Amino acid sequence: MIPVKFDYLAPTSVEEALAALGEHGDDAKILAGGQSLLPVLRMRLNAPEVVIDLNGISSLRGIRDDGDAIVIGAMTTHHDVRDHELVKEHALLLAKAAAEVADSQIRHRGTFGGALAHADPAGDLGAPALALGAQFVVQGPGGSRTVEADDFFVDLFETAIGDDEILTEVRIPKHTGWGAHYEKFVRVAHQWPIVAVAVTVKGSIDEARVGLTNMGSTPLRARATEAALAGASATEDGVRAAAEQAAEGTNPPSDLNGAADYRQHLARVLTGRAVLKAAGAA
Amino acid sequence: MTKIELTVDGAAVSDDVEPRMLLVQYLREKLGKTGTVIGCDTSNCGACTVHLDGTSVKSCNVLAVQANGRTVTTIEGLADTAEGDLHPVQEAFRECHGLQCGFCTPGMVMQAVDLLGENPNPTEEEVRLGMEGNLCRCTGYHNIVKSVLHAAEQTGVKA
Numbered sequence: 515m516i517p518v519k520f521d522y523l524a525p526t527s528v529e530e531a532l533a534a535l536g537e538h539g540d541d542a543k544i545l546a547g548g549q550s551l552l553p554v555l556r557m558r559l560n561a562p563e564v565v566i567d568l569n570g571i572s573s574l575r576g577i578r579d580d581g582d583a584i585v586i587g588a589m590t591t592h593h594d595v596r597d598h599e600l601v602k603e604h605a606l607l608l609a610k611a612a613a614e615v616a617d618s619q620i621r622h623r624g625t626f627g628g629a630l631a632h633a634d635p636a637g638d639l640g641a642p643a644l645a646l647g648a649q650f651v652v653q654g655p656g657g658s659r660t661v662e663a664d665d666f667f668v669d670l671f672e673t674a675i676g677d678d679e680i681l682t683e684v685r686i687p688k689h690t691g692w693g694a695h696y697e698k699f700v701r702v703a704h705q706w707p708i709v710a711v712a713v714t715v716k717g718s719i720d721e722a723r724v725g726l727t728n729m730g731s732t733p734l735r736a737r738a739t740e741a742a743l744a745g746a747s748a749t750e751d752g753v754r755a756a757a758e759q760a761a762e763g764t765n766p767p768s769d770l771n772g773a774a775d776y777r778q779h780l781a782r783v784l785t786g787r788a789v790l791k792a793a794g795a796a
Numbered sequence: 797m798t799k800i801e802l803t804v805d806g807a808a809v810s811d812d813v814e815p816r817m818l819l820v821q822y823l824r825e826k827l828g829k830t831g832t833v834i835g836c837d838t839s840n841c842g843a844c845t846v847h848l849d850g851t852s853v854k855s856c857n858v859l860a861v862q863a864n865g866r867t868v869t870t871i872e873g874l875a876d877t878a879e880g881d882l883h884p885v886q887e888a889f890r891e892c893h894g895l896q897c898g899f900c901t902p903g904m905v906m907q908a909v910d911l912l913g914e915n916p917n918p919t920e921e922e923v924r925l926g927m928e929g930n931l932c933r934c935t936g937y938h939n940i941v942k943s944v945l946h947a948a949e950q951t952g953v954k955a
């Protein structure tokens with residue numbers, strides 16, 4: 515199928531894009547990599563009158579070092595996030611998760627900012643961003659503001675980005691030298707995760723961050739498990755005991771891929787595996 | 797209508813297209829390049845894979861207007877046809893019989909070329925992972941994987 519007719523705008527600056535967004539309001543849709551939006555338009559689940567393509571705005575692409583953080587432009591592709599030296603060195607968890615997104619062709623087009631703005635609870639990048647304490651920089655008519663990871667994901671497909679705003683970049687506090695693993699559970703290759711667990715640990719184990727994918731309407735932190743892991747040793751028994759708490763406070767969906775209680779079971783098992791791998795003990 | 801100018805399989809083309817036209821439609825319906833096929837229409841199967849500025853994309857999930865000013869290579873532009881030769885990856889698919897019905901083959905070949913460009917000497921596992929966005933309903937993938945590994949061996953001499 516092909517989308518309903520729309521007008522196409524290709525701004526070359528964020529200001530120009532914001533002006534177009536201001537002018538067309540609810541009738542407009544931002545186009546990033548198009549790997550979620552174009553299927554939606556083709557299935558005619560949405561029919562914007564105006565599509566504003568960000569691909570011509572070069573300032574939104576790229577990854578830079580900014581002291582205690584690395585900064586990832588919203589239009590940086592999954593492919594580039596996966597391969598970038600700064601990401602591997604300071605936010606290994608993101609490199610590992612980006613490698614698990616969809617397939618090669620989609621990683622060449624899909625963007626970091628687009629995936630986070632889309633906020634699909636089964637998306638692979640939300641939980642790692644949350645676990646790493648990402649800060650989201652959004653720009654609107656009145657300038658830029660920063661949203662903390664805990665406030666960014668609001669609900670299913672809903673974020674703190676306002677209707678007149680664009681996500682421009684994401685700051686990831688450096689986790690230099692932290693071990694990391696993204697454990698994704700799927701039935702077939704290149705599928706969205708039924709459940710996935712994002713783990714990064716300092717030492718084995720001084721501190722741990724655990725993010726959960728598809729265990730509720732937004733990505734979640736497994737805080738009880740994080741607390742139990744802090745100062746623990748990375749032994750099979752210790753880690754499995756801490757992972758027993760991974761599903762606390764979660765509210766996963768029941769669907770054709772699995773019932774909620776099955777997903778909670780998966781979250782506990784996968785958390786144990788991910789922590790052991792992140793700590794280099796498996 | 798929006799005006800686009802791009803290079804497709806080595807030739808400069810320009811056209812007026814509706815913004816909603818997908819790149820795959822443009823290639824097939826405007827340029828007659830039906831070597832690139834539409835398989836699933838959901839961006840899962842990879843049959844429509846082409847290269848945009850040298851990297852593989854699913855052309856059912858890119859707008860034709862987004863290819864403005866850029867270079868597209870399809871299965872029809874892969875081989876140096878003036879010489880009548882096949883591309884080494886096409887040759888390998890023929891040699892190893894990496895197909896049955898052939899419908900997924902254009903996409904498989906284009907993705908394999910991308911994969912080998914990035915990783916000229918892949919392991920079998922790396923081939924299977926690198927080709928995960930391309931579905932085949934006939935072969936069970938065995939001969940496809942063999943073909944890609946064979947192509948790597950043949951061209952690896954250079955690497």
Ligand SMILES: Cc1cc2nc3c(=O)[nH]c(=O)nc-3n(C[C@H](O)[C@H](O)[C@H](O)COP(=O)(O)OP(=O)(O)OC[C@H]3O[C@@H](n4cnc5c(N)ncnc54)[C@H](O)[C@@H]3O)c2cc1C
Nearest residue numbers: 544546547548549550551616624625628629631637638681
């Ligand atoms: C077959 C297939 C399999 C996939 N499998 C996976 C998977 O396993 N895991 C996974 O995580 N993802 C998967 N994806 C989705 C992929 O990761 C997309 O790249 C991603 O979800 C959206 O990013 P995009 O850049 O393509 O955004 P788009 O599709 O262009 O946009 C998505 C939404 O975000 C909005 N938006 C985009 N950028 C901005 C911005 N800067 N500011 C404000 N709003 C913005 C758009 O308006 C739109 O509503 C898959 C997609 C396909 C087609």
